[in-house]
Amino acid sequence: MARRKQAVTIRHVAAQAGVSLQTVSRVINNGSNVRPEMQQRVQAAIDALGYVPSIAAQRMSGSRSYLILALNDRDRTIADWRARQGTDWVDQMLLGGMLKCAEHGYRLIFELVDTHNDHIQRELAAAIAALQPDGVILTPPHSDNPLITALLVHSEIPFARIGSRSSGDGIALTMDDEGASRLATRHLIDLGHRRIGFIAGSVDYQLSGWRVDGWRAEMAAAGAATDGLLATGDFSYASGEAAADALLAQAQRPTAIIASNDQMALAVIAAAERHGLAIPQQLSLVCFDNTPLVRFTRPPLTAIDQPVAEITSRAVEYLIAGAGSDDLPDVPLVVPASLVVRESTAPPAAAA
Incomplete structure (x- = not known):
């Protein structure tokens, strides 16, 4: 029976580097008062032996859990x-x-x-x-x-x-969900759309409201009305179907729809087919999330990519x-989303 390979320990690293166990421990735990040349010697031993610090050992050596x-x-x-x-x-x-x-x-x-x-x-x-x-x-x-x-x-x-x-x-x-929603709305407005429907997500999520706010703000900036163009889902496929059916059943239906997540966007595709509408020729569609599946729909969906x-x-x-660091932001840090344009958006039929 093959013997189990002996694990490399901190003692092996100390012996390889020719230093004390305490010095190796200080290097591993980013301790102070370690000379650069000593740190380099210990790190070279770690690399040579393939040593991986044990979380259990690290936790015993100080207050951090890692x-x-x-x-x-x-x-x-x-x-x-x-x-x-x-x-x-x-x-x-x-x-x-x-x-x-x-x-x-x-x-x-x-x-x-x-x-x-x-x-x-x-x-x-x-x-x-x-x-x-x-x-x-x-x-x-x-x-x-x-x-x-x-x-x-x-x-x-x-x-x-x-x-x-x-x-x-x-x-x-x-x-920046509000900014991302404005970005999606502006893309459709630039294509010539003015009746842009919006399917909001669950009210349990504050970001659902921020996305609606962004859509409303960009529509207002373009002088476009939003009356009757907002429907609310809960991020599920079924809620997206109900919302899309309500929007598309209107006498003056939207020429484009923004769905607050990919699942509801997939439901819009199914609803559009039931209503005899081709995407993007008769209905443009933008979604949030940009999960892998939206690249393989027919057509592939234009999407807000969340970082x-x-x-x-x-x-x-x-x-x-650490909480006490001077580098921590005292205002919300914004990592902006981006828009990935694919084949599900085009000028409205009347403007094509």
């Missing part, structure tokens, strides 16, 4: 997973967060929490007690849940609030820097 905890909405995430709908918010969040954590010797732990749960404080407190994270990343709708933020403040744990513009504790980061990976990476950077 863990960042990211929280996402339980109900919606599980529903998407079970439906296998192709949404990649979680994938992108893990991509940005895990890679940035790895740069600093940290690990990202992903947990699902139900923001409507009456026991949310007890549930989150148990996770914090078990993991003792150095920081927490909140995503909508958790970002502005006062029960969650108050618990983190009480626990003295730094936290980042993605998708939040509210003042208060924690580091606020936003993808989920980048904003999560920035959140990790700020949390690792």
